[in-house]
Structure formats: structure tokens, C-alpha cells
Amino acid sequence: MSTKQKRFFLSEDEIPRKWYNIQADMVNKPMPPLNPVTKEALKPEDLFPVFAEELCRQELDQTNAWIDIPEEVRDMYKYYRSTPLVRAYGLEEALGTPAHIYFKNESVSPVGSHKLNSALAQAYYCKKQGVTNITTETGAGQWGAALSYAAKVFGLEAAVYQVKISYNQKPYRRSIMQTYGAQVTPSPSMSTKAGRKILTDDPNNQGSLGTAISEAIELAMSTPNCKYTLGSVLSHVTLHQTVIGLEAEKQMQMAGEYPDIVIGCFGGGSNFGGIAFPFMRHNILEGKKTRFIAAEPASCPKLTHGVFQYDFGDVAGYTPLLPMYTLGHNFMPANIHAGGLRYHGAGVIVSQLLKDKMMEAVDIKQLESFEAGTLFAKAEGIIPAPESCHAIAAAINEAKKCKETGEEKVILFNLSGHGLIDMAAYDQYLSGSLQNYEFTDEDVAENLKKIEKYV
Amino acid sequence: MSTKQKRFFLSEDEIPRKWYNIQADMVNKPMPPLNPVTKEALKPEDLFPVFAEELCRQELDQTNAWIDIPEEVRDMYKYYRSTPLVRAYGLEEALGTPAHIYFKNESVSPVGSHKLNSALAQAYYCKKQGVTNITTETGAGQWGAALSYAAKVFGLEAAVYQVKISYNQKPYRRSIMQTYGAQVTPSPSMSTKAGRKILTDDPNNQGSLGTAISEAIELAMSTPNCKYTLGSVLSHVTLHQTVIGLEAEKQMQMAGEYPDIVIGCFGGGSNFGGIAFPFMRHNILEGKKTRFIAAEPASCPKLTHGVFQYDFGDVAGYTPLLPMYTLGHNFMPANIHAGGLRYHGAGVIVSQLLKDKMMEAVDIKQLESFEAGTLFAKAEGIIPAPESCHAIAAAINEAKKCKETGEEKVILFNLSGHGLIDMAAYDQYLSGSLQNYEFTDEDVAENLKKIEKYV
Numbered sequence: 001m002s003t004k005q006k007r008f009f010l011s012e013d014e015i016p017r018k019w020y021n022i023q024a025d026m027v028n029k030p031m032p033p034l035n036p037v038t039k040e041a042l043k044p045e046d047l048f049p050v051f052a053e054e055l056c057r058q059e060l061d062q063t064n065a066w067i068d069i070p071e072e073v074r075d076m077y078k079y080y081r082s083t084p085l086v087r088a089y090g091l092e093e094a095l096g097t098p099a100h101i102y103f104k105n106e107s108v109s110p111v112g113s114h115k116l117n118s119a120l121a122q123a124y125y126c127k128k129q130g131v132t133n134i135t136t137e138t139g140a141g142q143w144g145a146a147l148s149y150a151a152k153v154f155g156l157e158a159a160v161y162q163v164k165i166s167y168n169q170k171p172y173r174r175s176i177m178q179t180y181g182a183q184v185t186p187s188p189s190m191s192t193k194a195g196r197k198i199l200t201d202d203p204n205n206q207g208s209l210g211t212a213i214s215e216a217i218e219l220a221m222s223t224p225n226c227k228y229t230l231g232s233v234l235s236h237v238t239l240h241q242t243v244i245g246l247e248a249e250k251q252m253q254m255a256g257e258y259p260d261i262v263i264g265c266f267g268g269g270s271n272f273g274g275i276a277f278p279f280m281r282h283n284i285l286e287g288k289k290t291r292f293i294a295a296e297p298a299s300c301p302k303l304t305h306g307v308f309q310y311d312f313g314d315v316a317g318y319t320p321l322l323p324m325y326t327l328g329h330n331f332m333p334a335n336i337h338a339g340g341l342r343y344h345g346a347g348v349i350v351s352q353l354l355k356d357k358m359m360e361a362v363d364i365k366q367l368e369s370f371e372a373g374t375l376f377a378k379a380e381g382i383i384p385a386p387e388s389c390h391a392i393a394a395a396i397n398e399a400k401k402c403k404e405t406g407e408e409k410v411i412l413f414n415l416s417g418h419g420l421i422d423m424a425a426y427d428q429y430l431s432g433s434l435q436n437y438e439f440t441d442e443d444v445a446e447n448l449k450k451i452e453k454y455v
Numbered sequence: 456m457s458t459k460q461k462r463f464f465l466s467e468d469e470i471p472r473k474w475y476n477i478q479a480d481m482v483n484k485p486m487p488p489l490n491p492v493t494k495e496a497l498k499p500e501d502l503f504p505v506f507a508e509e510l511c512r513q514e515l516d517q518t519n520a521w522i523d524i525p526e527e528v529r530d531m532y533k534y535y536r537s538t539p540l541v542r543a544y545g546l547e548e549a550l551g552t553p554a555h556i557y558f559k560n561e562s563v564s565p566v567g568s569h570k571l572n573s574a575l576a577q578a579y580y581c582k583k584q585g586v587t588n589i590t591t592e593t594g595a596g597q598w599g600a601a602l603s604y605a606a607k608v609f610g611l612e613a614a615v616y617q618v619k620i621s622y623n624q625k626p627y628r629r630s631i632m633q634t635y636g637a638q639v640t641p642s643p644s645m646s647t648k649a650g651r652k653i654l655t656d657d658p659n660n661q662g663s664l665g666t667a668i669s670e671a672i673e674l675a676m677s678t679p680n681c682k683y684t685l686g687s688v689l690s691h692v693t694l695h696q697t698v699i700g701l702e703a704e705k706q707m708q709m710a711g712e713y714p715d716i717v718i719g720c721f722g723g724g725s726n727f728g729g730i731a732f733p734f735m736r737h738n739i740l741e742g743k744k745t746r747f748i749a750a751e752p753a754s755c756p757k758l759t760h761g762v763f764q765y766d767f768g769d770v771a772g773y774t775p776l777l778p779m780y781t782l783g784h785n786f787m788p789a790n791i792h793a794g795g796l797r798y799h800g801a802g803v804i805v806s807q808l809l810k811d812k813m814m815e816a817v818d819i820k821q822l823e824s825f826e827a828g829t830l831f832a833k834a835e836g837i838i839p840a841p842e843s844c845h846a847i848a849a850a851i852n853e854a855k856k857c858k859e860t861g862e863e864k865v866i867l868f869n870l871s872g873h874g875l876i877d878m879a880a881y882d883q884y885l886s887g888s889l890q891n892y893e894f895t896d897e898d899v900a901e902n903l904k905k906i907e908k909y910v
Binding site for chain 1: 630
């Protein structure tokens with residue numbers, strides 16, 4: 001306990017007016033996505049059939065460092081932003097560390113996670129373009145909930161494909177999406193060609209983000225006036241999430257500190273990039289030495305054990321070829337509770353940055369993640385999402401190193417969401433029935449053998 | 456959507472330093488609680504065996520209008536307070552009402568409800584007095600979660616009796632309490648005399664708050680160095696909750712408005728009193744004309760259909776006799792999802808204020824409450840607790856009246872908690888399987904016949 005200030009907020013006027021596009025400042029730009037047939041570099045127009053046009057332009061923009069946040073989107077941000085920057089005195093005390101630990105609490109968004117930051121932007125651009133229906137996929141359900149609400153805000157109909165294992169493990173998330181008025185289908189389903197193919201081969205298939213993406217894209221492309229939206233991986237999604245780091249930058253100033261280490265959990269990269277890129281800008285432009293750590297599950301370790309190559313973003317091969325760290329688009333993840341981290345590839349920006357050693361990655365086992373999450377819950381009161389537990393575990397590991405060395409490092413991590421819908425996972429952890437899964441270098445090599453090398 | 460300011464916050468320095476004790480300002484003071492054997496008015500010392508001593512003094516304090524918030528408690532408040540005061544532009548638009556609707560969002564507390572405001576205070580006073588173990592009961596689980604975390608904060612062991620139907624309907628709440636390190640027992644249980652008696656008579660008894668209170672008190676009184684804590688009904692609990700209304704008062708000033716109507720849902724009275732009493736002070740002292748509306752379920756309507764008389768606070772008759780509106784301490788509530796509102800009596804302060812027509816009460820049917828909650832979720836993004844849905848329904852009814860009359864009334868309600876643990880209830884509502892329950896004047900008369908009249 002400390003009598004010093006614990007939480008830092010911005011006024012509505014101080015909420016950022018622009019997102020930060022790190023592509024413009026990167027020394028080595030990401031390599032272009034390729035048309036899978038012609039192998040030619042993609043132009044924004046090539047993506048128009050799938051996404052809202054403005055999102056396609058943002059996706060491939062390597063020139064403009066600052067993108068205006070539309071007033072309609074910023075106005076909706078005001079309902080939950082700025083999110084608090086919190087000094088984690090309770091966690092510091094529990095660890096006995098000299099480190100100063102801060103977290104950005106995105107769990108206070110109405111839908112319980114950072115996902116709303118991009119959902120509102122994507123729904124807005126669709127609406128502006130005259131789109132009436134949007135589709136998407138969701139794993140843990142955080143993105144699906146955010147998109148369902150964002151669709152409601154801008155008067156759009158939403159159809160969500162939810163990974164089947166999450167649909168069954170987390171019925172509450174389905175109910176949340178339905179309460180917002182969305183149509184929710186477990187994936188793989190019989191409603192698409194991609195789903196029917198998978199179910200024919202494997203009737204008990206429990207689904208994956210890659211499969212659900214194939215289904216949602218197929219529905220969007222076969223439905224008039226309908227666009228697809230994605231909750232992570234793509235560069236425009238990460239762009240929208242930079243509002244997290246831009247706020248945190250101002251809030252850290254209010255706290256009179258600057259982070260030595262910035263940490264985010266890692267699924268496709270949007271929450272990690274969201275908090276990291278605004279600070280990484282100062283590494284690139286001013287030579288700051290902040291370390292950036294992406295924390296991924298040991299069962300889905302594309303950054304720590306994957307291979308950098310061109311691969312599809314989905315199972316069926318509907319997406320462009322993306323230059324990324326990947327486990328292979330045919331990767332079927334273990335049934336860990338951090339459903340939002342069960343994706344085979346990393347976004348192209350993060351992949352390039354990792355290749356260029358601008359950032360680091362660590363893999364965290366499932367039991368370690370819940371041990372960290374439970375310690376955090378007791379120390380700070382907030383029950384973290386299983387995904388966020390990975391960031392907490394990485395932050396705890398760094399704070400423990402500070403305890404050994406006596407260094408007062410400043411550690412900032414993103415609490416991407418709360419775990420109130422994931423209590424069944426905590427129940428399993430507390431009762432000792434949760435297990436670890438690992439995907440090794442050998443597993444990766446084995447898996448990649450089964451798919452073509454495209455470039 | 457509006458570009459005007461949506462949320463109002465206080466700085467940590469502006470968080471109240473004192474709670475407001477309306478008993479000191481009431482024209483007609485509440486009648487005293489009585490010793491059930493001697494029928495003599497209770498003194499604080501009489502309550503010492505059950506509660507921390509400072510809480511006993513607060514309970515019966517009819518003199519001091521302002522009670523210092525201990526620095527240790529206020530310091531913990533800073534982790535989530537001030538909670539936002541939100542202008543509900545989305546709801547206003549959905550209703551097409553000229554009313555200005557505001558809500559105080561207590562759902563952003565780490566445990567998801569207002570309950571933490573008193574849990575921290577009660578755990579602190581127990582700790583200060585050298586107590587090592589605390590017991591309590593919980594219905595929906597909101598209070599149990601808050602107390603479990605507060606116990607952890609101040610290094611106490613917590614034992615929670617959870618009403619059996621909630622224990623079974625809401626396993627997530629149990630997991631939350633266990634994640635914080637509490638011991639949770641479904642009530643009625645075989646671990647107490649009170650529980651064994653009920654289970655012997657009725658092996659399928661699904662429990663009630665009254666029964667769980669009996670069990671928790673019995674455990675506290677038979678365990679060394681152990682005190683009981685309560686989440687509502689009692690005057691000291693409502694005292695701690697006035698931090699809500701005191702903040703809201705300053706935040707409404709920031710918004711440049713003053714409420715014409717203040718609304719809270721009603722179980723025992725603490726969240727209602729918490730938001731209402733600081734404003735009611737101005738009615739008492741300055742002749743303001745704000746209306747105060749307690750919204751209770753039609754299935755448990757002590758304020759709208761109960762009788763004002765001395766009655767026990769629990770089923771077994773362990774508590775003092777309290778002068779209150781009651782349905783009879785033998786009342787067994789219907790299985791509505793708003794578990795926190797399933798209590799047979801109203802706190803003594805609210806009972807006196809209602810008798811004196813200083814406030815009003817309305818009863819809301821279950822389906823109406825979820826209709827209101829679903830509309831609110833779509834309009835404001837936050838899924839409200841089933842309890843809070845009652846306050847929302849009452850606010851919507853008042854806003855609709857404004858639509859008819861064209862009046863621009865200022866309506867303020869307390870959003871006591873979120874409903875993310877209650878999605879099963881929303882699921883039932885959306886699928887049409889939820890039903891209404893009513894408890895009529897005749898039911899009340901019939902029920903009261905079965906118990907003694909004590910005074």
C-alpha cells in the first residue's frame with residue numbers, strides 16, 4: 001500500500017486525435033503481402049472486395065506516420081478512454097521487487113478488453129462506405145463481443161463465427177454477443193464451403209482462428225454489401241490499438257517515469273503493438289533503449305519457435321500471402337484457455353521488427369500464466385484474462401530479475417482484458433486439473449513440411 | 456452520440472475524506488434495534504460479539520453526520536475511485552427522451568460492483584482490532600467477491616456462505632472468491648446448527664440470504680478471534696456506500712446539473728442509500744425537492760407491499776429485532792436472477808425514510824428488468840447486473856414520462872455492478888424462458904401470520 005498516486009487519467013480533450021503508424025518510421029519496412037496466384041505485391045484495391053476501402057489503404061500505408069482518428073470514433077472512445085494507467089503497488093509488494101510496475105488497464109472498456117479500440121474504427125469505416133453487414137471470427141470471444149457492440153453503435157448487422165471450442169467452453173461470451181444483437185455461429189460450420197470441407201474430413205474438429213477466418217471471409221465475399229473485419233494480425237488493427245500506447249506515453253509522463261521495458265501478450269500482435277509502438281518510435285527516432293517483450297503461449301510459439309516465411313493468414317488459403325513468423329497455416333493449436341493467443345502467425349510489422357531485433361519474445365507455459373494471473377488477482381484485485389496472464393507472467397519474471405540485481409527498472413505491461421468470463425479456467429487451475437502444452441522446434445518443422453513453400 | 460463530455464472523474468485528492476451519516480440529520484430518527492429477549496434498545500456493546508467494535512458504534516450513531524474514512528481505506532479506494540459519472544447519451548437517444556440521464560458506474564470496481572466500498576472498510580476495522588478471521592454470507596456473490604478480496608488486502612482469512620441456488624447457478628462467482636483465497640460453502644450447510652435444522656426439515660432447501668446470515672453469524676460467534684460482516688441492510692454498510700453519492704454530487708457539479716430524480720435498485724438498501732443520502736441531505740437541510748426512488752423486484756417487494764414492524768434480520772432469529780419494512784423473516788424468495796435483491800427486509804434508515812415519505816419505491820417484474828438491461832447494453836455497451844437492471848428499468852420509466860410531458864428532467868441512477876457473471880440469465884431472457892414472479896399483499900399477509908409479532 002502506498003499513499004502516492006495510483007491511477008493516471010487523461011481528460012477527454014487529451015485523448016489522442018491521431019493513431020501512430022510505425023510503418024512510416026521503420027528502417028526496414030515490412031515486405032509486401034502477395035497475391036497467392038500471381039505472387040505480385042498487393043495494392044490496396046486488391047483488398048477492397050474484403051475490407052472497407054479506408055482500412056485497405058491504412059493496411060499498406062508505409063508513408064504517413066500519423067492517421068487522424070475520425071471524430072465519430074474518438075467520440076465513442078470517450079465512453080471508456082482514457083483507460084487508467086495504474087501503478088501496481090500491490091504486485092510490487094507481493095514480489096518484494098524494487099522495480100516500478102505499471103499496467104495499462106484496458107479491461108475497463110465496456111466489452112472488457114482492448115478489442116473495442118479497433119472494432120469501433122472498423123465498424124465506422126464500413127458504415128461510412130455504405131456497408132450494411134459485417135462478418136468476423138472470434139476465438140476467446142473478446143473480439144466478437146467488441147465487434148458486436150461496435151456494429152450496434154453504427155447500425156450494422158454483425159455475423160460472428162466463433163471457434164467451436166470457445167463456443168462450447170465459454171457460452172457466456174456467445175450470450176454477450178447475442179445481447180448486443182449479433183448472430184453467432186460455431187466454427188467450423190456447415191454454412192460455408194470452407195467449413196463443410198473441414199467437417200467432412202474431421203467431424204469432431206474443434207475449430208481454430210484460421211478456420212473461422214476462412215468462413216467469415218467466405219460469407220463476406222458471397223454476401224452483397226457485406227465486409228469482413230479482423231480483430232488482430234493486420235497492420236490496420238494494430239494501428240487503431242496504438243491509442244493504448246499513445247495514452248500510456250502521456251500518463252507515464254504524469255507519473256514522472258519512462259518505461260525501461262514494455263510488455264504485451266501476443267496472439268496476432270495488435271495489443272502488443274498497440275502499447276509498444278508509440279514507445280518504440282522513440283527507440284527508432286531518438287535512440288532510446290527501451291526493451292519490448294511479446295509474451296506468447298508455449299503451445300503456440302510462432303515468435304520464439306516459428307519460421308519467418310510467406311504464409312496464408314487462414315486455413316483455407318483465402319487471404320494474401322503474408323511475410324511473417326508462422327507455425328504453418330495448417331497449425332491446430334492445443335486447447336489452452338487463452339483462446340485469443342491460439343493463432344498460427346504474427347502480424348507483418350511485428351515479424352519484421354523481431355527479425356530486425358527491435359523487440360524480443362518469450363514463451364510462457366499455461367500453468368505459469370495462471371500462477372501469475374492468480375498472484376495478480378490477489379495483489380491488485382482484478383482477475384486478468386488468460387491472454388493477459390501471459391503479459392503478467394513476463395512482467396513478473398522481469399521484476400524478479402530486478403529483485404536479484406537491485407535495479408529499479410520501470411516495467412509497463414498491457415492488461416488487455418479481464419478474465420471474468422474465463423472463471424472456468426481459473427477453476428481448473430485452482431483444482432489442479434490444468435495442464436501445460438508445448439509446441440517444439442521439431443513440431444514446427446514437422447508441421448511446415450505438410451504445406452507448400454509459396455515464395 | 457454527442458461531442459459533449461461523457462464521463463466525469465475526480466482526482467485522487469478529491470475522493471471524499473468522510474462518509475455521510477444521514478441518521479444525524481434525519482428529523483425522525485430510526486427506532487432502535489431491540490434485544491429479542493429483553494426487548495431493550497441495543498447499545499453498541501451488545502453488538503461487539505458479532506461485529507468489529509467501530510462498526511457497532513457507526514451502526515447506532517445518530518449524532519455525527521460526518522465519519523472520517525480511515526486513510527488505509529481511502530488509499531485502497533484510489534485503486535478504483537472515483538468511479539465515472541457517465542452521461543447516458545446512448546440511452547437518451549434510444550428512448551428519444553428529453554431527460555438528461557446520468558449513471559454512476561460502480562461496475563468498474565475490480566470486483567465488479569459497489570460492494571467493495573464497504574468490504575474494504577469492514578475488513579480494515581476488523582484487522583485494526585486484531586481480528587484474524589471474518590465470515591459473511593453472499594447471495595448473487597457480489598458481496599462475497601468483494602469481501603474475499605478485501606480480506607486478502609488486509610491479511611484476513613475469509614469464510615463465505617453462499618446461498619445454494621446462487622452457488623449452483625453462478626459457479627463463476629465461487630471461483631472468483633476462491634481465486635482471492637476465500638473458503639466458500641453453499642448454504643444451508645451441515646456445518647452449523649442453523650443449517651442442519653433447515654436441511655433436516657427440507658433437504659432440498661435452496662437457501663436464502665436470511666439462512667446464510669444465520670450460518671455466518673453462528674460460525675463467527677463460535678470461532679475465536681472471528682467477526683461477522685454484512686454486505687447490506689445495516690446502517691454502517693450504507694454509511695460506507697455514501698462515498699458513491701458524495702462523489703456523484705461533485706461530479707454532477709462538474710456536469711453543471713443537479714438531479715431531479717435519484718434511483719437505486721433495492722435489496723437491503725446500501726447501494727440505494729449510498730447514492731441517495733448525500734443528495735437527500737439537501738432535501739432535509741435546504742428544502743430541495745429531489746425525488747428518490749428505490750427499485751425492488753416484484754417477487755420480493757418489502758417496500759411496496761411489506762409491513763413496517765419489528766422483525767429479525769435472519770431466518771434463525773440470531774439478529775436483534777429491527778424496525779423495518781419486511782415480508783417476514785421466514786420469507787422464501789422466488790428464484791429470480793437478481794440474487795442480491797432477494798432479502799426479506801429493508802434497512803432501518805430507509806424504512807423510516809419511506810414511512811416519512813422522504814422517498815418512494817417501485818416494484819419491477821423480472822422480464823421488465825431484463826428488457827431494460829438489454830436496451831441499456833445495446834445503447835451504452837455495458838451489460839448490467841440483474842440487480843442494476845431494476846434501477847435502469849425505473850430510470851427508463853421516468854425518462855419515458857419526460858418524453859410524454861416534454862420535461863428535461865435530470866435523472867441519476869446507480870449502476871451498482873456489471874452482469875458479466877450473469878450471462879446465463881441473459882441467455883434465458885433472450886431465449887424466452889425467463890418468467891415473472893410476484894409476491895402480493897395477500898402473500899405477505901399469509902406469510903406474516905406464520906411468525907410471531909415481537910413488539
